[in-house]
Amino acid sequence: MKGALDPRAFLEGLFHTACAAADPMQVLPRHLPAPPKGRTIVVGAGKAASRMALAVEAHWPGPLGGLVVTRHGQRLPLDRIEIVESAHPVPDQHAVEGAERVLAAVQGLTPDDLVLCLISGGGSALMTLPADGLSLDDKQAVTRALLKSGATIGEMNTVRKHLSRIKGGRLAAAAAPAQVLTLAISDVPGDDPAIIASGPTVADPTTFLHARHVIERYGIALPPAVARHFERAEDESPKPGDPRLASNRFTMIATPQMALEAAAAAVKKAQRNAVILGDALEGEAREVAKVHAAIAKSIAHHGHPAQPPAVLLSGGETTVTVRGQGRGGRNAEFMLALAIALEDHPGIFAIAGDTDGIDGTEDNAGAIIDPTTLSRARAIGLDPQAMLDNNDAYGFFKALGDLVVTGPTYTNVNDFRAILIH
Known part of the structure; x- marks a missing residue:
């Protein structure tokens, strides 16, 4: 029997574990x-x-x-x-x-x-x-x-x-x-x-x-x-x-791989299956998010490529082609696109952040989502897709209180992403 855990605290702990693995x-x-x-x-x-x-x-x-x-x-x-x-x-x-x-x-x-x-x-x-x-x-x-x-x-x-x-x-x-x-x-x-x-x-x-x-x-x-x-x-x-x-x-x-392996060890210690998708993922943040969402759903529905409870881990550096006027770094954009792709899927939580503590030019490292993210956003009048189209992921997560703010970490092994599937 897998022990109970607080999904948000667990994911934030994985982010800090990844950063600590690269502490100079x-x-x-x-x-x-x-x-x-x-x-x-x-x-x-x-x-x-x-x-x-x-x-x-x-x-x-x-x-x-x-x-x-x-x-x-x-x-x-x-x-x-x-x-x-x-x-x-x-x-x-x-x-x-x-x-x-x-x-x-x-x-x-x-x-x-x-x-x-x-x-x-x-x-x-x-x-x-x-x-x-x-x-x-x-x-x-x-x-x-x-x-x-x-x-x-x-x-x-x-x-x-x-x-x-x-x-x-x-x-x-x-x-x-x-x-x-x-x-x-x-x-x-x-x-x-x-x-x-x-x-x-x-x-x-x-x-x-x-x-x-x-x-x-x-x-x-x-x-x-x-x-x-x-x-x-x-x-x-x-x-x-x-x-x-x-x-x-x-x-x-x-290196990013060292950070991912440290996080994977923490996942295994918590008696969850760890799947490292790679340390060098690139591409548009919103497109990379769709792929991550599809893999997370596959685990939830089919137990492939791992049986739940499991955590998907990945690193690398996504990109954002800016077309809107909003605020938001690549990790926040990834998270908003992931939330939309998951459609408040029950039992899936996720975090993404820049291991230097600063996502782009903002004051957050990244953001976190849970199975209520979209419903909570719509309840206060936010349109997730419109905000993604405007590159305003920072504004979206700030309104929900779901930014991850760490301050400078004094290291930098690029982006860290973790998706928990119960």
């Missing part, structure tokens, strides 16, 4: 190298940067210095590593100033020196350094267009790397001939080092031609300076085999 204080220390003969310079960027830097300070036996860039409001108290705060997902002037200082910090080093680079999701926006001839306004305009286009994170970062003086391996090239060790937390489907934060220390296999294809695919109107930059196609990013990257090492310290 737990996963980073064992990957630290021995101190070098020379200096140790810490640089980096991302939503996990503050806590990653805190973990380094707590466990590094020798002298060190440097700076990392993280999101506004996510500074942690550090003694030796400076924290710079900037904006996400659209970069601001602080992102440019932080990137300039990071690049300056790795100049003039020797083979005896070590650059410890701390990279996590969000770094593409948080550490922004426009290519020669481009302005911050240019980068902001392209970023906003990409965010609304439905482009995948890989496609977005292909473009970003070709508008930058620090991304696509350029940071590591600037640090040569020093040793460079990158410790990374993956927030991208497939855990490709060249995509996480646009791979500032990793050789870039993409070209200006790839970037132009992304722009053409999504019909993005480029500012004149950016269009000229792409046409000239100068200053290509460092490619595999570049001798400036010969002293580079890259270590993945936390």
